[in-house]
Amino acid sequence: MATPHSKRAVRIKDAGDVFAGIVLLCFAIVLVFYLVPNYINEPPILQNPMMSPRWLPGIVGWLIVLFSILLILQGLLLDRSSEEDERSIEKGTTRRFVLMVVALVIYVALFESMGAVFTGILATLVLFVAHPVRTWWVYSLAFVFPIAVTFIFVKVMNVPLPIAPIGF
Known part of the structure; x- marks a missing residue:
């Protein structure tokens, strides 16, 4: 019989990083799987895939996927409460x-x-x-x-x- 104390709960160390990572991940998935294939046309005769108009947006989309996953992991794993947070937002005028x-x-x-x-x-x-x-x-x-x-x-x-x- 399991007690409530034996269950391991995932504790979010930095909710801002996790939230930003999830938003970026959603954007990147839409970019990679919907926008690039459906709205960027490729010429029928394409000799080099790097000459495709889809190449650069695809690379950028996959990089956003990678970095958003890393940002989510950072928010879940790294505890920065003891450090001074240099990312604090100061509102401008x-x-x-x-x-x-x-x-x-x-x-x-x-x-x-x-x-x-x-x-x-x-x-x-x-x-x-x-x-x-x-x-x-x-x-x-x-x-x-x-x-x-x-x-x-x-x-x-x-x-x-x-x-x-x-x-x-």
Whole structure:
């Protein structure tokens, strides 16, 4: 006869890690088994599987699966209550949150009509204002990164992106 004390219960050491891992795992499963196979088309003549448009999203999806499982295991196995938790969240100002949302809306709303470069520059500048960047030369990165990323996607990876505004 088993007593209630003899049953071994799984004790969660860090509920935040377990919750985040489960959410990421669900997202990754949807990505790997539903979104990538159903919404990314492969050309009928494909000589190298690494040239497939499904390759990179598939790799990213499986990496998210792996790291989410590791995050769940970390939350179940590692007890960090004795250590100081450097992951504690400090809430930012409402202005910072609103500017981050504005940057996302700018990027999503203007991407097709204004092009990847202009929209990336504008959204990055808004993010720099949201997180006060005091060094002047860092603002040059707001111009360099969107141009470099667009160049890599268009010229190296052959991903068609809208480069400039329509009629420009």
